[in-house]
Amino acid sequence: MTRNMVMVAWALVAMAAFLTGCKEEIPETALDKFIERTGVLEGEALVDTLQVLARGGAPQNSFANYLLGNRFYTMASDSARTVGWGDETVDAWLDSADVYFSTAVAQDSTFLEPMVNLGSLWDDRAEQMGSRQERDARLANAKRYYLMALDVDETDEKARCNLGSLYLRQRRVKDAMNEFNTVLEHNEFSALAHYNIAIMFAEEKIYREAIAEWELASKYDPDGDIGERSRDNVKIVRDLMNAPDVGAVK
Numbered sequence: 001m002t003r004n005m006v007m008v009a010w011a012l013v014a015m016a017a018f019l020t021g022c023k024e025e026i027p028e029t030a031l032d033k034f035i036e037r038t039g040v041l042e043g044e045a046l047v048d049t050l051q052v053l054a055r056g057g058a059p060q061n062s063f064a065n066y067l068l069g070n071r072f073y074t075m076a077s078d079s080a081r082t083v084g085w086g087d088e089t090v091d092a093w094l095d096s097a098d099v100y101f102s103t104a105v106a107q108d109s110t111f112l113e114p115m116v117n118l119g120s121l122w123d124d125r126a127e128q129m130g131s132r133q134e135r136d137a138r139l140a141n142a143k144r145y146y147l148m149a150l151d152v153d154e155t156d157e158k159a160r161c162n163l164g165s166l167y168l169r170q171r172r173v174k175d176a177m178n179e180f181n182t183v184l185e186h187n188e189f190s191a192l193a194h195y196n197i198a199i200m201f202a203e204e205k206i207y208r209e210a211i212a213e214w215e216l217a218s219k220y221d222p223d224g225d226i227g228e229r230s231r232d233n234v235k236i237v238r239d240l241m242n243a244p245d246v247g248a249v250k
Contacts, residue, residue, distance in 0.1 A: 031113070034063040047071070054103070062107040066114045069100030073121060085127040097121055105148075112149050116159045119145035123166060142166055155186045161196050168200055176200060191221035195230055207237050 041049055053064035076085075076093035083090060098121060101114040122142035126135050143166060149159035164179030177200065183193040198213035214230035214237075221227035 030059060031063055031066075034060065035067070038064075038067065054100075059108060062104040062111050062114075065100045065104035065107065066111065066117075069097045069104065069114060069117065072097035072100065073117060077124070080124070085124055086129050091128070094121055094125060110152050112152055112156055112159070115145050115149040115152070116156070116162065119143070119149070119159065119162055123162065139166060139170070157183050157187065157190055157192055161190075161192045165196055165199075168196070168203070173200065173204075189220045191217040191219075191224070191226045191230075194220065195226050198230070198233065202233070202237060207241050211237055 038046060038049060038053075047068070050064040050068050053060045054068060055061065056064075072093045076090045076097060079087065079090050079093070085091075085094075098118065101118045101121070104111055104114040105118070119142045122138050122145065126138040126142065128135075128138075130138075143163065146159045146163040146166070149156055150163070153159075160179050160183050164176040164183075167173075167176040167179065177197070180193045180197050180200075183190050187193075194213045195217040198210045198217065201207070201210035201213060211234050214234045217230040218227040218234070221230075
């Protein structure tokens with residue numbers, strides 16, 4: 001595996017955190033309970049029910065629009081893995097997700113989850129073809145939604161880590177680290193923050209520190225997606241460090 005191939009491998013897992021609303025623990029919030037109740041339905045029955053609730057009263061209407069947005073965003077994300085974010089069908093699904101998430105926020109201006117997902121959506125749209133100005137405008141939209149979420153809750157882990165990841169892609173390394181460290185100030189066990197710090201170190205080829213951060217991420221999320229990706233990335237970086245053509249590593 002070449003160095004470029006390795007960099008692509010972990011870049012693919014350095015994506016913005018996407019909130020699906022799915023939780024394995026006992027539901028505690030009104031949103032959790034709504035997801036549990038509607039989760040017994042499947043396919044068209046679920047879609048039809050959510051569409052009816054989306055036109056109803058609060059807070060079910062915002063919850064329903066959020067979940068409908070998630071359906072389209074998931075479809076777009078799954079397809080983009082094979083055809084890319086610029087595909088016409090993927091773009092249409094992103095449009096639909098945008099409408100539902102925006103409606104959820106309009107119905108409840110304190111609803112964090114669709115705000116963060118709107119930021120993530122525009123982050124993904126920055127990967128589409130376009131001029132530098134167009135891509136910068138998409139990233140500006142992403143940042144706007146992350147900041148909107150942080151205005152509601154400055155401790156929100158996903159919004160702040162996504163903002164840090166956005167800064168990292170813009171090569172604003174100091175700003176990115178500030179965001180990740182802010183998350184750790186509120187929660188030293190944040191697997192997501194440690195994961196993103198590892199990405200930052202890996203992109204700077206500071207591999208030992210990257211491994212240490214991924215190991216912490218795996219420790220704090222042993223059974224989750226972040227932990228699994230962290231373990232995969234540790235293996236990739238260790239293979240890279242042992243490759244004969246890499247030379248000295250930091």
